[in-house]
Amino acid sequence: MKLAYWMYAGPAHIGTLRIASSFQNVHGIMHAPLGDDYFNVMRSMLERERNFTPVTTSIVDRHVLARGSQEKVVDNITRKDAEEHPDLIVLTPTCTSSILQEDLENFVSRASLTTQSDVILADVNHYRVNELQAADRTLDQIVQYYLDKAAKEGTLPQAKTAMPSVNIIGITTLGFHNQHDCRELRKLMADMGIQINAVIPDGASVTELCKLPQAWFNLVPYREIGGMTARYLEKNFDMPYVDITPMGVVETARCIRAIQGILNQRGHDANYEKFIEEQTTHVSQAAWFSRSIDCQNLTGKKAVVFGDNTHAAALTKVLAREMGIHVVWAGTYCKYDADWFKEQVQDFCDEVLITDDHGAVGDAIARVEPSAIFGTQMERHVGKRLNIPCGVIAAPIHIQNFPIGYRPYLGYEGTNQLVDLIYNSFTLGMEDHLLEIFGGHDTKEVIHKGISAESDLAWTEDGLAELNKIPGFVRGKVKRNTEKFARDRGISQINVEVLYAAKESVGA
Template sequence: MKLAHWMYAGPAHIGTLRVASSFKNVHAIMHAPLGDDYFNVMRSMLERERNFTPATASIVDRHVLARGSRKRVVDHIIRKDKEEGPDLIILTPTCTSSILQEDLKNFVDRASIISDCNVIFADVDHYQVNEIQAADRTLEQVVRYYLEKSHTLDQFVTDAPSVNIIGILTLGFHNRHDCRELRRLLKDLDIRINQIIPEGGSVEDPKNLPKARFNLIPYREVGLMTAMYLNKEFGMPYVSTTPMGAVDMAECIRQIKKSLETLAAPILSSKRVDYESYIDGQTRFVSQAAWFSRSIDCQNFTGKETVVFGDATHAASITKILAREMGIRVSCTGTYCKHDAEWFKEQIKDFCDEIIITDDHAEVGDIISRVEPSAIFGTQMERHIGKRLEIPCGVISAPAHIQNFSLGYRPFLGYEGTNQIADLVYNSFALGMEDHLLDIFCGHDTKEIMTKSLSTDISPIWDPESRQELGKIPRFVRDEVKRNTEKFARRKGILNVTVEVMHAAKEALS
């Protein structure tokens, strides 16, 4: 047992459900008690999803505990098969129901005989892995299932250069924007996109995955297992360098070139793309980030320190960008992806003073308050920590928040991503003239003026009880309530504000 207040990564079933509901026409069924199906709330609210999230619960209740859930689960699968007509149903337990150790695999086998659609059981250990790992595994499981199922596999790779993008997920951190940016990049490089999975893909697609010449894994959290499977079974090369920041963009593009050359099959393409000149042009002219870092605006970064924390992909990439592209000192970098600690340390060892691998937000908070950086780049949790310490924070990684599902175009990947990141970094610091003016005028704070009441000759007197009552009102409306009550009292010629006067004022004014 451990005392916990906050989780950077969710429980395993969330990962499975994210993969399931990213695919088109896949229904996920949770074997779970009432209330464990809040994934639907997250997806509907954060993604502002217009369709009903295709995930339902086969409810575990007292009745199930007493009698077993076989009938209920099988019935539920068959019902959803009839109602929704999905291509695939994925059954998953939650942490709670996995303890029951019911033979869900068996239920699935039973149901798949009767139902029209395919049914699989998401094979994940709910106490060993978290959301991220479970998503990685489930994606691999689905791909493997469909590839193993299709015996007449068309093994030929495409003539033209082609790629699969693996690991774009619903509820992912800026995934949709990143995906759009990657499409643009690949179009520029004249590489045809064979498949994008799982977001928006059909489960029938995986069997065409081997047709592409290589796989691109933008985030190492989800998709790497699938890429390794495809590499092992079909000899497909993959690129897992995250195309974030100008330097890694170049690296990623060079690896793409190399991957295209590894296959013996000749590339038949009308266009010849010069990769090096493309990189050069994009880095110097499309991306403004490199120039911007060298401009006078950014002189204020001199001597500033930061702390970075997030998932392995984002924390590592942002650290590298800050250190080697923007010249900002990174005092400490960390990740909550404990399972990927080795890779992470290897990546950033030359770019920061200190490395922290933890999923305890208190530890991160302690480091931040010790280092007292000028800015933090972290998750929503670090933003919260920063608020308490009055240190600005730019959010660069999941766990996501409604603010990270912006309607506007905010990619982190690609050359446009470099611009976005540069903006984010710049705006996170109090900088330049603003910094200077703040010093002169003693800060942003105008609270004093706001709370001062408008001048009136006689202010009603608040008795202790009403004062206490006023104290119970949430701070953001307290002043308004106070003003309204006094206005009411003045109008009625009441000199002493009591609790009753407050209530009467609310009634009269509302």
């Protein structure tokens, strides 16, 4: 746990609350001080939902610290049980309240004696895991709780569905395009003649979790959330799972072939080769576009990719393998799963970057000066400072990345959206140069600050005036090269003479 003004993955309690609030009629209670209670605002703003179960905050204040939290926590649980009648109440501390080392498990046990709702404490180490890890663990915990409960009550179905069926695991609120991806996956399964047995957690009821073992297999589209649940179901109910993200033409086909293999092993005669060919040729435009003259103009252009494991790995493959774009480096902030990420991307990029330090990411971008960035909202800010275009491909994200229109990134329609995102993210042709010639820029003021906070270089008026004469599409590169020249020689102020000297040093 560390303090930072930018975190790629949020604290653990956000992950737990994402899972709890994704289910229908599940109420989350957060044991936390004021300041940690921003989840409701964040969700209502980003998801634009009219109806959702809000999270209740059991505030830890000076009075609670003086006499203890037990009565307040128990009262909040029993009150919400009486008022809302939820199927399940999930209690979670935050990093801050965890410092108190209270016996919350005992509080939950006491409250459970008088509630009609099921009550559980989120089994998450808030000091050691982040939002994504906590979400994965909380989903697994809830699924295990209800399957164990059904087994004890003798209500666990024993037979599989008559027709091939699937559970889609890991679709959550506040996920990057999750609802759009889920709609595309539902359509993809229907086109293949596969029934949807359940989609969890988003929109699901915990009372229906007992039917999960009826499915023939599980599909885990995202690396970050759903893997623990799929492994539990495989171990205890002999349910195979596919964890290939169907993002891009090649990986979508590979995912479908993995599903085909499972169905054939289960005695169902499945052959999706014609379906793959039809979808690739007529539904997806990505394969056609990759051979067009427009895409050929991007061949060899440099790009960098950074994000969570799922989207960063998938997009790196699409850029390098399907569109002929040179990925200089690919990176992820999911340090806990670094080995998997390296294995996935090492053949498709020059360098792999594993870090959750946004400053290191910004410096790595400035060092290689790519033609485009594909990253999170933070990399978009970095791109603005360096005058490099950026396509946002992973959380953390801004409200603009929760589109009203249909924008899946998975499946065959997702390939079309990816192509648009990639192509439109590059600065094409001589746009900036033409704007400089014919007018249109509001200002020619250059950005003084570098990406690193260590930069203390200053530009004189004559130096800036000369820099502003340089066409916009190369000005950023000239500025960075000049600052590097000055820094290497211990020069703290850049005037026109230093600019000329830097230019001569590179033979320009």
